[in-house]
Amino acid sequence: MVKDLNKCIASVSKIIEDEGVSVLYQPVLSLESKGVLGFEAFSRGVDEIGNTTVDPSCLFSSDLPLETQLKVELLCLNSSLRSFRSIHMKYKNMILFLNVNADVYNFDENEDSSPFKVVESFKFNPRSIAFEFEVSQLEKKIPLNLIKKLQNSGYRISLDNSQVTLAGLEVVFRIRPDFIKLDRPFYKGIDKSTHKKEMVKAASLIFMQAGAMPIAKGVETEGEALALAESGFYLQQGFFYTDNGKDKSGTAGFGEKLLKLNSDLRGKSVVAFNESRDIFGHFYLVSKSTITKLQQEDASNMDVVLKELVKKERGIVSAMVVDASGKQLSQRLIGKSGDVVGRKAIPSAPGSDHGHEDYFIYLNSGFERIAGASKFSSFIRDKSRYIASFYYREERRRGMVLILEYADAEQSEA
Missing domain, CATH: 3.20.20.450 (EAL domain)
Known part of the structure; x- marks a missing residue:
């Protein structure tokens, strides 16, 4: 006024x-x-x-x-x-x-x-x-x-x-x-x-x-x-x-500010990208070795294999096995990076249907293995990603899928 x-x-x-x-x-x-x-x-x-x-x-x-x-x-x-x-x-x-x-x-x-x-x-x-x-x-x-x-x-x-x-x-x-x-x-x-x-x-x-x-x-x-x-x-x-050009005090002009900020932003993005890439590389190998164990062990021991996995790998948020239609076969094991309360927020028990999840868009289209970022994780209050991989056993005509969710950040030792 x-x-x-x-x-x-x-x-x-x-x-x-x-x-x-x-x-x-x-x-x-x-x-x-x-x-x-x-x-x-x-x-x-x-x-x-x-x-x-x-x-x-x-x-x-x-x-x-x-x-x-x-x-x-x-x-x-x-x-x-x-x-x-x-x-x-x-x-x-x-x-x-x-x-x-x-x-x-x-x-x-x-x-x-x-x-x-x-x-x-x-x-x-x-x-x-x-x-x-x-x-x-x-x-x-x-x-x-x-x-x-x-x-x-x-x-x-x-x-x-x-x-x-x-x-x-x-x-x-x-x-x-x-x-x-x-x-x-x-x-x-x-x-x-x-x-x-x-x-x-x-x-x-x-x-x-x-x-x-x-x-x-x-x-x-x-x-x-x-x-x-x-x-x-x-x-x-x-x-x-x-933009006042470059004044007597040496203050950067408009163009210089923009170039510096772009360079700094790109530098931070590259660091974050490299960290995510390295973490993914680690868990990609983890998923392959876990699949080998799941194929070697008796099918009834899949929960044992997953328990050993989450006990060993600090960055694991959750791990489970589903069939080719998305029906959960194993328990959903929660790792040190996850919160078990999350199991009450989303379907996590054997028999739960996960066929509507994003990864099945690709798995149902002929992809054997896919990876991506979780839109929202009920188990973690930070960035997380997942790897979903088909694997096969001689006694089953259709494949099964190992789904690993992991923290997209370095995990410090407790």
């Missing part, structure tokens, strides 16, 4: 009369591709020599008369689109994130003032425009007809200042936007907190579940940028990426 509403209205009226709006752009970057995805346009009220004369809190205040808000909206839209034209002519695939005041379109009398009509006159490729709505406004009321019309016309939708709250997620899954920007307060301190990093990673998964690309906004430091990327927010924007 502005302190002096009358003064604010007078200042904004002057801006509207003079069309005194200047447009600034902030890049939205991809740390994976080392490129610029697009720009968010910020409008500022200025005088004839470019000095800011109206604070943004006044220019975009919800306390302004609705008619004034609509005039500000149309002025800013037109100014942003005009200034973006030269960028669009040179870079056809660059996206303009165009802020929209949802409140003014939630009234029937303003329905004909759709931002779609303003943009249409500029003849931009619709896929190069992302209309950006403030989540807090949509939590009160969503102009669904307008948003669906924009989506059906090929325009992109972006949600700004998102928080992972019940009201916010209601908006996300009703609209299913192209982009969702995570507000800084949600991730602040991510570079110093493991639990914050896990929270942000969960947010990225939720946003992707809605079919959106996650973007972190308000990034201020290199540590934040790297931690956000590790948590699934490869798309970012913020003060940290302000």
Whole structure:
């Protein structure tokens, strides 16, 4: 709420009369591709020599008369689109994130003032425009007809200042936007907190579940940028990426920052990949040797073989044998890396049906052995992977399958 509403209205009226709006752009970057995805346009009220004369809190205040808000909206839209034209002519695939005041379109009398009509006159490729709505406004009321019309016309939708709250997620899954920007307060301190990093990673998964690309906004430091990327927010924007070249203090410019972050992120990914590869290599050999024992021992001793396995191998989460249809034949043995309570959460007793699990998509299609990552493990609160391998015994016409789930991280000795 502005302190002096009358003064604010007078200042904004002057801006509207003079069309005194200047447009600034902030890049939205991809740390994976080392490129610029697009720009968010910020409008500022200025005088004839470019000095800011109206604070943004006044220019975009919800306390302004609705008619004034609509005039500000149309002025800013037109100014942003005009200034973006030269960028669009040179870079056809660059996206303009165009802020929209949802409140003014939630009234029937303003329905004909759709931002779609303003943009249409500029003849931009619709896929190069992302209309950006403030989540807090949509939590009160969503102009669904307008948003669906924009989506059906090929325009992109972006949600700004998102928080992972019940009201916010209601908006996300009703609209299913192209982009969702995570507000800084949600991730602040991510570079110093493991639990914050896990929270942000969960947010990225939720946003992707809605079919959106996650973007972190308000990034201020290199540590934040790297931690956000590790948590699934490869798309970012913020003060940290302000490009002032290389100043006298030796601060890295925009391009150097992006290259360094990409290199650091790739370095961490390579380390994690190599660790996972080595762990997989170990358990691949373990699965082969276990199958040899299962083939050599009497079929009635398969539980004994699996008990020896989980006792010896610290990284085993669970181990069991099923038949070719997915029916569980053995006990499901829980290793030191697993929690036996997990057996109560999922089918784990002899006779249980596992034929619907992902690995049977491949095993039923002719593959003899497959490996993958578990979407969710009832036995472990960390990353896990599995190896599923067919093996055969002379007395059985159909094969059996050994399924090993193992921790995708080095296990320290207790």
